[in-house]
Amino acid sequence: MLKNAKIKKVSAAERQASTEATRDEETGSTNIQDKHQPVSFDPFRLYLDEIKRYPLLSREDETDLAIRYREKGDIESAYKLITANLRLVVKIAMDFQRYWMQNLMDLIQEGNVGLMQAVKKFDPYRGYKFSYYASFWIKAYIIKFIMDNWKLVKIGTTQAQRKLFFNLRKEKERLEAQGIEASPKLLSHRLDVKESEIIEMDQRLNSWEISLDSPLKEDSEDTHKSFLPSDDLPVDDQIADQEAKSILHDKLMLFREQLKGKEAVIFDKRLLTEDPMTLQEIGDKFGISRERVRQIESRLKKKLKAYLEEEIADIDLLQESMIEI
Incomplete structure (x- = not known):
């Protein structure tokens, strides 16, 4: 039901023009800009200005809206839950962006998809705060996006590998910042994993990217993708x-x-x-x-x-x- 909700999409440029027009009307000024003058454009700042318009909700309000959506399929209630938590998505996305240097707006977009999934799955009768529950979905979608885009080859396919993928880079940077050589033996001790797993993941992180759809041989229909492990949990x-x-x-x-x-x-x-x-x-x-x-x-x-x-x-x-x- 949630996917059928009609939400008008407004481009960032339109929002900027609307904001500037409103500001000019309020101040009574005429803003005629030289067409050759470069225009300042910050999509992230525009997005923040947009989501600040939506009010935050108390825990009681969240519960009431969640019950209304769960019991009656009320799209307006789902919409309010989503918009009230868009700032939570930004916060989580920024935490990931600091480490992985991905495009922040891409991370926010994936996090928003996770937020919508959280609304669909949330059970208000289990007593959990919605924002706490939603954070897991938001992080899950952002993590999947990072892992799918870090290399063309999926580098984390099991739960243990996903954990190592995110911890290895941070631990190496932490040790190197202290002037300590981040050897596989030391990393295996610090991360409590086998030394062979450290070496394997490090090689995968630094390996050449390959086209997943390219054939293994000229006369073969099999691709590299066919032989990659894929045992992720749903x-x-x-x-x-x-x-x-x-x-x-x-x-x-x-x-x-x-x-x-x-x-x-x-x-x-x-x-x-x-x-x-x-x-x-x-x-x-x-x-x-x-x-x-x-x-x-x-x-x-x-x-x-x-x-x-x-x-x-x-x-x-x-x-x-x-x-x-």
């Missing part, structure tokens, strides 16, 4: 996964604040870490038996499960958790 699944992990992380940190002593150490060193201490190691630390540590851990898991069931309305969000409870 965007819906990526968003659901990110959303669940983010919410779960926040709740775990709140739960952690309630713990003290042995429970806090077991939570940190056994449940949260990817490289857990053994029961015996924790027992030696506190001068207690391995079995006693196991009992405390078992009790802690029960407390955690009860806490999460109470705090998270949709307990299915826990299914992708790395913590077995």
